[in-house]
Amino acid sequence: MSDETTSELKKTPLFALHEELGGKMVPFAGYLMPVQYPMGIMGEHKHTRAMAGLFDVSHMGQVILKADSYRAVAEAFEALVPMDVLGLKEGRQRYGLFTNDQGGIEDDLMFANRGDHLFVVVNAACKEADIARMKAALEPAVTVTPVTDRALLALQGPAAEAVLSSIVPAAAAMTFMDVATLNADGVELWVSRSGYTGEDGYEISVPADKAEAFARRLLAHADVEPIGLGARDSLRLEGGLCLYGHDIDAETRPAAASLTWAIQKVRRAGGDREGGFPGAAAVFAEMADGPSQRRVGLKPEGRAPMREGVELFAEAEGGVAIGKITSGGFGPTVGGPVAMGYVPADMAAPGTQIFGELRGKRVPVTVASLPFVAANFKR
Amino acid sequence: MKYTEEHEWLQAEGEIITVGITAHAAEQLGDVVFVELPEVGTEVTKDEEIVVIESVKAASDILSPLDGEIVEINEAIVDEPGKVNEDPEGGAWFFKIKPSDLSPMDDYMDEAGYKAFIG
Structure with a gap:
């Protein structure tokens, strides 16, 4: 941009x-x-x-998907996302992912069952592509109406x-x-x-x-x-929440992104409505085999923020980078630097000590559980 | 008081120059969360990056405005970086330098010049 x-x-x-x-x-x-x-x-x-x-x-994309019934919309939409859309009750919302044929994430989104239609909110930077994707896959059985x-x-x-x-x-x-x-x-x-x-x-x-x-x-x-x-x-x-284009992108599959919680059982391998979304085989293979890299929380030592792009290392000196930070900065509530990034799966356990390279110096970083600040939702 | 185009202020007291950043610079940076200062005794050269300052938005460097030796640093802004936003042209000075060459001082702006510079 x-x-x-x-x-x-x-x-x-x-x-x-x-x-x-x-x-x-x-x-x-x-x-x-x-x-x-x-x-x-x-x-x-x-x-x-x-x-x-x-x-x-308001820059985010609001889109209404409508067909003869919610059921018809939900069945059609399940061809684009690995989520249980059909089982979503009226008046409820769910987090979702658009996948591509390689199982990578094209965007993340919220979708809601609003009775006779599905209401979808997508990221601003992806909304034109998302609308085109939905129109291509769902029309004419489902009408795709951007809310402008x-x-x-x-x-x-x-x-x-x-x-x-x-x-x-x-x-x-x-x-x-x-x-x-x-x-x-x-x-x-x-x-x-x-x-x-x-x-x-x-x-x-x-x-x-x-x-x-x-x-x-x-x-x-x-x-x-x-x-x-x-x-x-x-x-x-x-809050440990992904920013599309940074923490997740078209190359990232759900397991590597630590987002398999968003894929309900009914759509997983062995579920009643297993697969049927783009890249399902690749998504399931990565879930079964385990990803080589995984998105984790990272807590740098000291006060210096580690921002997007900072390279991560296993050792205090030498070696090649094992991963990098995808989002990072100062956490005002935490009172110190916080970050998210990708590390090898065998170094993804909270408490694992690694290093981030800041201005040529290796600074200790601890793998941390997400979120950094406990969620305060009304359940 | 003299000012650089890098938004530093320089205050001479005898042969020592105290250096900080201007209120305008502090406002542009936003909330400062991290400051890394050179060690006392370091010999620095003009335009060398000697301070790292990180705000909630971004990282920036501060260049040495003069050749010389760092004779004192302000540990208070390392412990509480937010002071840079609260009192940038007073208590939140960055370092004191004993210059080996004072001639660049003549090129730096006075207050009226700096005000015109930042528009």
């Missing part, structure tokens, strides 16, 4: 509000998005964990329930990964109790022309601050 010029960048329905709030706007996945506000990344991160943060994630007239907000943090339920009381009764259509004084909200921070919270799809007013209602609450992409990244990193 380095060749983007400002004139080609898209703006979300909250662009004017971001500028008014002092957001520092940067290009991201084809959009001009706030990386931080005057509070700063550290303050925004800590505020989200302590109270509630409001994120604009809605913004997407995330309200995250321990105060999120109190804040949202002060506007829509029914939000309080939702539990983690529930979805519901709620009415906020005539504005139809598509709400899920989920997010990308490891905190309790909601993602809220709201009509574009009502988005700014709704965001202002949330921000009017004393506990809510606007949060930019910088803190979104440090929050998800402490």
